[in-house]
Amino acid sequence: MKIIDSPKNDTIKNIIKLKQTKYQKKERLYLLEGRHEITEAIKAQAPIQQLLVTQTTLDANPTFLGDFETILISDAVSKHLADTKTDQGVFAVLPILTPTLPTTIKGAWLWLDDLQDPGNVGTLVRTADAAGFTGVIFGSNTVSAYHPKTLRGMQGSQFHIALYKADLMATLLTFKAQNIPIYGTALGDNTVSFRDVGPVTDFALVIGNEGNGMAPDLLKATIQNLYIPITGAAESLNAAVAAGILMFQLHQ
Amino acid sequence: MKIIDSPKNDTIKNIIKLKQTKYQKKERLYLLEGRHEITEAIKAQAPIQQLLVTQTTLDANPTFLGDFETILISDAVSKHLADTKTDQGVFAVLPILTPTLPTTIKGAWLWLDDLQDPGNVGTLVRTADAAGFTGVIFGSNTVSAYHPKTLRGMQGSQFHIALYKADLMATLLTFKAQNIPIYGTALGDNTVSFRDVGPVTDFALVIGNEGNGMAPDLLKATIQNLYIPITGAAESLNAAVAAGILMFQLHQ
Structure with missing residues (x-):
């Protein structure tokens, strides 16, 4: 498993940009955070591109290992990526889907x-x-x-x-x-x-x-x-x- | 009308404390901000202790002059007092009321x-x-x-x-x-x-x-x-x- 412990790492620098609309539009990717949110993504078999997790969070939530690239991050990196003051130690890079309306509208x-x-x-x-x-x-x-x-x-x-x-x-x-x-x-x-x-x-x-x-x-x-x-x-x-x-x- | 143009003024230092629970409990007062909120306070004839307003906001809202002490503040003071990024140039110090339940409960x-x-x-x-x-x-x-x-x-x-x-x-x-x-x-x-x-x-x-x-x-x-x-x-x-x-x- 890849390990990143510095917030200055180039991968992290690119990933944090995925919180901004400008980069989201360019890359068609976004950054998601939070245990509940990422659990829902895994349950729904969403096409996770990368999952970033701290050792502590991974130990408590083994389901965060799956059929996707997992990067182990330090607490400092987690703090840096987080949008909230108290980060939950888990993040995922996900594609922005652009579905088209069904031919027959129901519901x-x-x-x-x-x-x-x-x-x-x-x-x-x-x-x-x-x-x-x-x-x-x-x-x-x-x-x-x-x-x-x-x-x-x-x-x-x-x-x-x-x-x-x-x-x-x-x-x-x-x-x-x-x-x-x-x-x-x-x-x-x-x-x-x-x-x-x-x-x-x-x-x-x-x-x-x-x-x-x-x-x-x-x-x-x-x-x-x-x-x-x-x-x-x-x-x-x-x-x-x-x-x-x-x-x-x-x-x- | 009293004029305060420095955020370091003692009155302002005391007023800004009224955003914190600790001082609210001690003084039984709170600081309210926003044009809509303070308009509602005036309409309801709430016992405003002090109203603080910038010249620009007062010019646009003459109703902010009333039967209460009004302090004209500079934009710098307004920015300092504001809880939001874009301040609305008007603040009021109001008492925290502690009503007791009516004897007969209705509604x-x-x-x-x-x-x-x-x-x-x-x-x-x-x-x-x-x-x-x-x-x-x-x-x-x-x-x-x-x-x-x-x-x-x-x-x-x-x-x-x-x-x-x-x-x-x-x-x-x-x-x-x-x-x-x-x-x-x-x-x-x-x-x-x-x-x-x-x-x-x-x-x-x-x-x-x-x-x-x-x-x-x-x-x-x-x-x-x-x-x-x-x-x-x-x-x-x-x-x-x-x-x-x-x-x-x-x-x-």
Whole structure:
């Protein structure tokens, strides 16, 4: 097994770059960290390119040895690679997959229109996974699924649910051609309380930007736009909480 | 109006300490930041002790002048006080209120048992506010409502909904004496799907620790324990998302 004990090692220098969108795009690879996340990757037989692990973490988790290149790293290297203050001693280099939409659309789909908070987006994917959704479509302006904070929020859900990146107006035509209803989320006129809708079998639910909501052209093209009645004094709900309420209402 | 342009000024040195729990406990004061948050404080006529604002922010928001001491601060002071990278140029020193429970318990109550993530806790309070809850009770082991990250998550909801700090086992006796049902949240046996419960008029909903759930003695003393059916492969839901789903189910 290869052993690396210096954070200045060239392999480490290249691997740490895979936390940045720029290098992720160039290499089509990302760096994942955390015991739970990497356990999910192994369980899902994800095509791990390299797994980097400290001796302590490997001793406690022998499943981190598998059909992939394993590099034993020092605590100093682990600390250097980690995005969090307390690192968990395990990292993996994984390919960024770019699946294409199935020919026949079935099930529940979450669309993310211009969401900017990576932690929120991670939680949204994790919630869609928990609610049994089929796929999540990241609109062109939505923050990356491979941002370190998105990855932390997803907790490995990228290994359970397919993530797509697409222009949402183009995707709308694909869904409409198959008569799949698209539900938007909005405040104001011409909206329906979420309690008056669902459950639905095949559909898309669109969540908009944290501050500005959905793009107006997309909002106009939906079958119905849903709101969550706010009976208190808060102006709005957190985007991930609102989406969670809607996902568990529409898809039961 | 008093003007402070140096971060080394003694008043500023004392004020910045009010971000730390230790000094918050000693002084019974906390430091709040952000335009939205402080607008909510002013709207609610909260007893602001001092408001600190930059000239630029004050010019754009004349409502930041009111019946309280206002200190004009330089951009350097604002940057120094801010908890976020991009400061909004306005801060307020506010008292930490310690309300006592009403004699007659009415409405919907959220109990937080040993929650540790301040961002999550802030979102939980904001969601309880949006859902029209009456109060939030912080169990003794739950993270402070006045942690800078909790404050950011609450977005000013502390001015709409009463926040209590109490021993939850003692509070349980108070609620039980008035026949107020207490709903817990748990996975496993003897739990009921959230879809089979509610809406309820007067009740308490208990959310447990992010990793370990509710304290066992509390869990045993509830009227029913609810779960959210997970149909996908995610192991669990984010605590704030789960609580949001339950709050909007129980209190309609």
